[in-house]
Amino acid sequence: MAVCIAVIAKENYPLYIRSTPTENELKFHYMVHTSLDVVDEKISAMGKALVDQRELYLGLLYPTEDYKVYGYVTNSKVKFVMVVDSSNTALRDNEIRSVSAGDWRTTPGWWMFRKLHNSYTDVMCNPFYNPGDRIQSRAFDNMVMSMMIQVC
């Protein structure tokens, strides 16, 4: 179960950030902020890596004792960061990275990021939305809440 989901613009400011237990929100904000460094590191490492490693899904960024942080970056350099409870063993994104590229796409983590990406694209296509503003779409909110309360 995701406890915090954040959408970060390419200039590294948050477009949307939502966490489930509303106390200690600042702790999650801080975690997301520190994960941006790891994201940048992975992106620049991806630039120097082999051709077949150009993926949008960045995988596990770093684990802490209570939580794990996963990342995903779009082609427009918008980052999605998800903080997940460590006790949730169903979301094993870092394990299924086999040789053939197709397998890791079946992990629930990847699908969650795809849903996020699709909803974000819908928000961008809204003509009343100016790119760079905070995301205030109810449809996006509902999708994020459904992702946070579902038990994988």
Next chain:
Amino acid sequence: MADALLFEFLLTEMVAELWPQDPDPARGGRKMNLSVLEGMGCHVGQALGERLPQEMLAFREELDALKFLCKDLWVAVFQKQMDSLCPSHQWSLSMASGLQYLDEAPKFLAFTCGGPRGTLSTLGIESLVTASVAALCACKFQAVIQKSQGPLGHPQLSLTTASGPHPLQVNSRCFGPETLATAFGGGLRARAGHRMLKKWV
């Protein structure tokens, strides 16, 4: 095919609305209207720049983004392949079939100029796209990429497409109307534009 007609009507009405016979000088006159049209095209381009690369792998460098623009975006929007890639970018398209329409052409091109500019800005490349109608049945777009080191370092890119003469009206086939309507509709399947309204709150 109905989507293509819908977009053509929409574009015609937009231009008719924003290009009045007596421009209001207090609001900047016709130049402001052209920039409104170009801004609209830019927003559409930004949305396309989000939606079209969704299924693709990450762009590692600027070259990948340009390749996407030349191949995928171009085919999706204009339904034509790029013929050549030269150091100075000029897109040519088949359009007007009569000299008397050459004066009318620029106002229809404003929206089309905004499209690639919006897509490039989503992919992280600031640029300036201008259009010129040089001859019959052809018009050229030029994209100037603005590099961060200042105005001196801007390479000009050139792309040309096959421009066979089509006996069409001036305001049609300027842009890929079907794909614009479908991009709004969410995905590359053909859907009418009104379905996009359901996705917004």
